[in-house]
Amino acid sequence: MDRAELGALVDSVGEPAYRTRQLMDAVYRQRVESVEGISTLPQELRETLAEKGVSIGLPRIEQRFVSQDGTVRYLIAMTDGQSVETVWMPEGDGGEAGDGSEAGEQAERFAESGSFGASGAKALSAAEPTAALKRCATQKQRPSKKHNDRSMDPSQARGLNHKPQGQNQDRSTICISSQVGCAVDCQFCLTALLGVKRNLTAGEIVGQVCAVLKDQEVSPPEDRINLVFMGMGEPFLNYENFVKAARLLVEEVGIAERRMTVSTAGIVPRIHDFGGERVRPKLAISLNASNDELRTRLMPLNKKWNLEGLMAAARAYPLRTREWITFEYVLLGGVNDGPENAKEVAELLRGMRCKVNLIALNPGPGIEFTTPGAERVTEFQTILRAAGIPAFVRRPRGRDIYAACGQLKRTVEIATAPEP
Ligand code: SAH
Numbered sequence: 001m002d003r004a005e006l007g008a009l010v011d012s013v014g015e016p017a018y019r020t021r022q023l024m025d026a027v028y029r030q031r032v033e034s035v036e037g038i039s040t041l042p043q044e045l046r047e048t049l050a051e052k053g054v055s056i057g058l059p060r061i062e063q064r065f066v067s068q069d070g071t072v073r074y075l076i077a078m079t080d081g082q083s084v085e086t087v088w089m090p091e092g093d094g095g096e097a098g099d100g101s102e103a104g105e106q107a108e109r110f111a112e113s114g115s116f117g118a119s120g121a122k123a124l125s126a127a128e129p130t131a132a133l134k135r136c137a138t139q140k141q142r143p144s145k146k147h148n149d150r151s152m153d154p155s156q157a158r159g160l161n162h163k164p165q166g167q168n169q170d171r172s173t174i175c176i177s178s179q180v181g182c183a184v185d186c187q188f189c190l191t192a193l194l195g196v197k198r199n200l201t202a203g204e205i206v207g208q209v210c211a212v213l214k215d216q217e218v219s220p221p222e223d224r225i226n227l228v229f230m231g232m233g234e235p236f237l238n239y240e241n242f243v244k245a246a247r248l249l250v251e252e253v254g255i256a257e258r259r260m261t262v263s264t265a266g267i268v269p270r271i272h273d274f275g276g277e278r279v280r281p282k283l284a285i286s287l288n289a290s291n292d293e294l295r296t297r298l299m300p301l302n303k304k305w306n307l308e309g310l311m312a313a314a315r316a317y318p319l320r321t322r323e324w325i326t327f328e329y330v331l332l333g334g335v336n337d338g339p340e341n342a343k344e345v346a347e348l349l350r351g352m353r354c355k356v357n358l359i360a361l362n363p364g365p366g367i368e369f370t371t372p373g374a375e376r377v378t379e380f381q382t383i384l385r386a387a388g389i390p391a392f393v394r395r396p397r398g399r400d401i402y403a404a405c406g407q408l409k410r411t412v413e414i415a416t417a418p419e420p
Contacts, residue, residue, distance in 0.1 A: 001054075001203065002248060013048050026056070028252035029219075031210045033058050059207040061215060071398030073408075074215075076208055082197055084177035084232050085408040086208040088216060089397045092171035092226060172218065173226040176208045177408070178242050179233025184265045186288070186299045188330055189406040190364040191232045199238040205245035209253060221254040229262040229281065232408045236267035236274070247279045257281060263328060268305040271313040284326035284357070285314060289336050290344030298336065311348055325354040328394075330406070331377055332361050333370035342380045346387035355390040362396055362404040 001009075007020045019041075026038040035046050035056050049056075062083055063075040072088040181194035209227065213219060227249065229235045235242040242262065249255045260281035264271065274280060287310075289295035295302040314325055327349065331337040345356065358381055361371045377393055384391035396404045 002244065003252070009052065009054070013045070013052070015045060015048075019045065023056075024252055028206070028210065028248070029254070031058060031214045032056065058211045058214065059204060061211055064215075065398075065401040065403065067398035067401045067403060069397060069400075071401065071403050072216075073398055073401050073403035074208075074212060076211060078180075078200070078204055082180045084180055084200065084204075084208065085403075086177060086212055086231060087175040087398060087403045087408070088212050089173045089175065090171065091397075092173045170224045171226070172216075172223070173228060174209055174212050175228045175231045176205060177231035177233050178205060178229055178235040178238050178245075182233050183237060184234050184299070184301055186265065186286075186406075188288075188298065188332060188361060188367055188369050190367065190402075190409045191406065193366055194232075194409060196233070196237075199241055200233070202241045202244035202248060205241060206248045206253065209249060209255075213253075219254075221256070225255055225259065227255055227260040227281075228284075229260070230284075230405065234265055234267065235262050236264040236270035239267075239270050239273070243274075243277055243279070246277075246281055250279050261326065263326075265299060265301055266305050266310045267301075268309045268313045271310075271317060275316070275318045282323060282326070283317065284328055285310065286330075287327040287345070287348075287356075288330050290341040290348065294336055294341075298332070307348065314354070315352060319353055323353075325352065327354055327356045328359060329356055330359045330361055331372045331380060333372040333376070335369060337372045337376050337380055339379060339383055342383035343387075346384055346389055349389055350387075355392065356384055357392055357394045359394045359405055360396070362399055362407050364402065364407050364409075367406075 003020060003024055006023060007017065010017065010020045010023070022038070022040065026032045026041075030037075032038055033056075035041065035049060038056075059079075060077045061074055062077045065073040065075075067073070070090045074086045074088065075083050076086050077083045177200065179199050180197035182189070182191045183196035185192045213225070218225060229242065229246075246257075246260065246262070249260065250257050257279060261284050262274075262281045263284040263286060265286045271283070271285070274283065286299070287295075289298050289302075292302060292306050295307060317325060319325070327345075329336075329345065349356070358377060360374075360377050361367075361369050363369075363371055381391045381393060394405070398404055399407070402409065
C-alpha cells in the first residue's frame with residue numbers, strides 16, 4: 001500500500017491523518033514484523049486494520065547461503081508459500097555505476113567528464129584493464145563442491161557484512177526479484193527453467209528489500225544502499241507493481257533513485273512507457289547478442305521485439321543529465337563472444353550515450369553453454385572501447401552459492417546439487 005491508499009483507509013475509519021505517517025514509518029523505516037510491533041497504535045485501530053484485511057509484516061527469510069566473497073543469497077518466502085531469491089552484495093557486483101564498484105565508479109567519472117559516446121574512445125582505450133577484469137582472469141571458474149556448507153544458521157549470516165568500512169562503504173547492493181520464476185526463457189539463464197509462477201506485488205518487492213536491510217542491520221539513507229532489479233523475473237512484465245515498488249523504495253524506504261537500476265530483457269513497449277515515469281531507476285537492457293539471428297536463438301523474445309525495435313526504443317529513451325543506458329552482454333564461449341560480434345555490437349550502439357557491462361557466463365546445471373576465457377573477454381572489451389564504447393567486465397558475485405547473474409532458481413536443492 002502506498003501513502004495515498006493507506007491515507008484513504010485511515011480516513012475512512014475516522015482516524016486522524018498522523019496515523020498514516022505512523023504506520024508508514026513503522027512498516028518501511030522501522031520494518032516491524034507485525035501490528036503488535038507498533039506499540040503506540042491503539043488497540044481499536046489494530047482491530048479495525050485486521051477487520052479490513054490489512055496485515056503488516058515482512059516476508060520471511062527461509063534460508064541464507066553465504067559465499068566466500070561475502071555475497072549472501074536469501075531464499076525469501078511470501079505468505080502463500082511461494083519464494084523468491086534476493087541477493088546481498090557487500091561490495092556491489094562490479095556492474096552498475098552508483099553501486100560503488102570500481103566499474104560503476106569509472107563509469108560515473110566518464111559520465112561526469114562527458115566522455116561517453118564517440119569522444120570517450122581516447123580516454124578509454126588509454127585506460128588500463130580494470131582491477132575487476134584482472135580478477136576475472138584469475139577467478140575460480142568452478143563452484144565449490146560443498147554448497148551445502150554455505151547454508152547457514154540465520155544467526156551466523158546476520159550482520160556479517162554490517163557497515164563495510166573504508167572504500168567499500170558505498171558499494172553494498174541488493175539484487176531483488178520482481179516475479180516468482182520468469183517467462184522470458186533466455187537459453188543461458190537458470191531462472192528460465194522455472195517458468196513464471198506469478199507476479200510479486202509491490203509490497204512483496206519492497207518487502208524483500210526491508211527484510212534484507214533488517215537482516216544486515218543497515219538503514220538508508222544513512223547507509224548508502226544500491227538496488228538492482230536484476231533478480232528473478234522480468235520487471236517489465238510486472239510493470240505496474242515494479243513502478244509502484246520503485247516509488248515506495250524512493251519515497252518511503254529512502255533509497256535514492258539514482259542508486260537503483262532496473263534491467264529488462266527488452267520489453268519494447270514498456271521501455272517507451274518507462275521513459276515517462278515520475279520515479280524512474282536507471283535503465284539496463286540485456287542485449288546478449290549482436291544480431292537478430294543470434295539473439296532470437298538465445299532470447300526467443302527477440303522474435304516479438306527485435307533489435308531494430310529495441311534499439312529504436314533505446315535511442316528514443318529520455319536520458320537525464322549524467323545518465324546513460326547500460327547494455328548487458330552475457331558472453332557465451334564460441335557463441336556470441338567473437339571479435340565479429342563485438343564489432344556488430346559497436347555498430348548497434350554507435351553514437352548512443354551508453355555503456356556495456358560484459359558478463360562471462362555463470363554456469364549452472366542444465367545450461368549448455370560454456371564460460372569464455374579471460375583473453376576472449378578482454379578482446380571483446382578492447383574492441384568496444386576502441387570504438388568509443390565504455391565497456392566493463394562485471395565481476396561474478398557469489399557463484400559458489402549460485403547467487404550470480406542467471407543463477408537464481410529459488411531452490412534449496414540447487415545449492416546442494418552436484419557440481420555442474
Ligand atoms: N529479466 C531481466 C532481469 C534479470 S537481470 C533481464 O533479463 O534483464 C539478469 C542479468 O543476468 C541479465 O542481463 C541476463 O542477461 C544475465 N544472465 C542471465 N543468465 C546468466 C548467466 N547464466 N550468466 C551470466 N549472466 C546471465
